Amino acid sequence: MIKRNIPPTRYPYAVERAYERGMKQMIKNMVHITLQEYDRAIKMNIKAYHADADELTFVQRVLQLVRALTLNIFSSSEITNLANTFVSGLNLFNMKNMNDQARVAGVNPIQHEKWLNDFVKSSVTQNVGYIKSIQSQFHDKIEAIVYEGMKSGTSMKEIREQIMRTGKVSESKAELIAVDQSGSIHGQLTKKRHEEMGVSKFQWLTAGDSRVRKEHQNYNGKTYDYKNGANGKFPGSDYRCRCVAIPVFN
Numbered sequence: 001m002i003k004r005n006i007p008p009t010r011y012p013y014a015v016e017r018a019y020e021r022g023m024k025q026m027i028k029n030m031v032h033i034t035l036q037e038y039d040r041a042i043k044m045n046i047k048a049y050h051a052d053a054d055e056l057t058f059v060q061r062v063l064q065l066v067r068a069l070t071l072n073i074f075s076s077s078e079i080t081n082l083a084n085t086f087v088s089g090l091n092l093f094n095m096k097n098m099n100d101q102a103r104v105a106g107v108n109p110i111q112h113e114k115w116l117n118d119f120v121k122s123s124v125t126q127n128v129g130y131i132k133s134i135q136s137q138f139h140d141k142i143e144a145i146v147y148e149g150m151k152s153g154t155s156m157k158e159i160r161e162q163i164m165r166t167g168k169v170s171e172s173k174a175e176l177i178a179v180d181q182s183g184s185i186h187g188q189l190t191k192k193r194h195e196e197m198g199v200s201k202f203q204w205l206t207a208g209d210s211r212v213r214k215e216h217q218n219y220n221g222k223t224y225d226y227k228n229g230a231n232g233k234f235p236g237s238d239y240r241c242r243c244v245a246i247p248v249f250n
């Protein structure tokens with residue numbers, strides 16, 4: 001039998017990076033607006049609070065300012081668009097890759113994917129939730145920083161720096177989400193499509209760098225069936241996993 005050269009399953013690096021960039025841009029805007037508002041109105045009220053004993057009024061005013069500020073920085077449609085672009089990007093990337101494999105293997109290309117709409121919808125919803133949680137965690141943290149700062153007399157400059165550091169924390173969260181979700185959604189799409197093509201076995205392939213966990217290094221190059229996976233695991237199913245499944249055609 002002639003050995004067919006099946007195109008390998010590829011990891012969606014470009015889609016992952018675009019998602020990460022999109023989230024980071026949103027966070028940068030959020031930090032920018034927060035700092036603007038801090039310089040414009042919040043600082044003034046903290047100063048007034050320090051000068052005057054009418055504590056409640058100024059504390060409440062400051063917290064109201066913070067709350068109003070962070071509530072609408074990410075608009076709902078902006079978040080949904082970002083999550084949609086991400087999931088659609090993964091889908092298109094994977095579909096092309098899987099169809100290339102099907103063509104070379106001589107099996108039917110992907111069509112009538114009844115599960116796809118629901119899968120895309122639930123993946124988008126999940127990612128909208130993750131982005132919103134970045135925003136609300138940022139919001140809570142800023143509120144705490146400003147409140148604690150006021151109470152303990154932290155300098156204006158230090159409070160400002162704490163706000164900026166909180167932005168950096170949010171950016172690293174975005175990075176983790178982008179990697180985890182890319183591997184996870186991409187892995188599920190691959191599995192569903194391989195199974196629809198009649199592929200019942202796959203070969204585990206790691207990203208081949210130093211970040212690959214020991215357990216997955218052990219799976220690398222070995223063949224597993226789609227029913228059981230490797231001890232119930234599939235490429236992309238573990239947190240931040242960038243492994244892929246190479247189809248084994250009969």
Ligand SMILES: [Zn+2]
Pocket residue numbers: 206212213216235236238240241242243
């Ligand atoms: Zn892995």
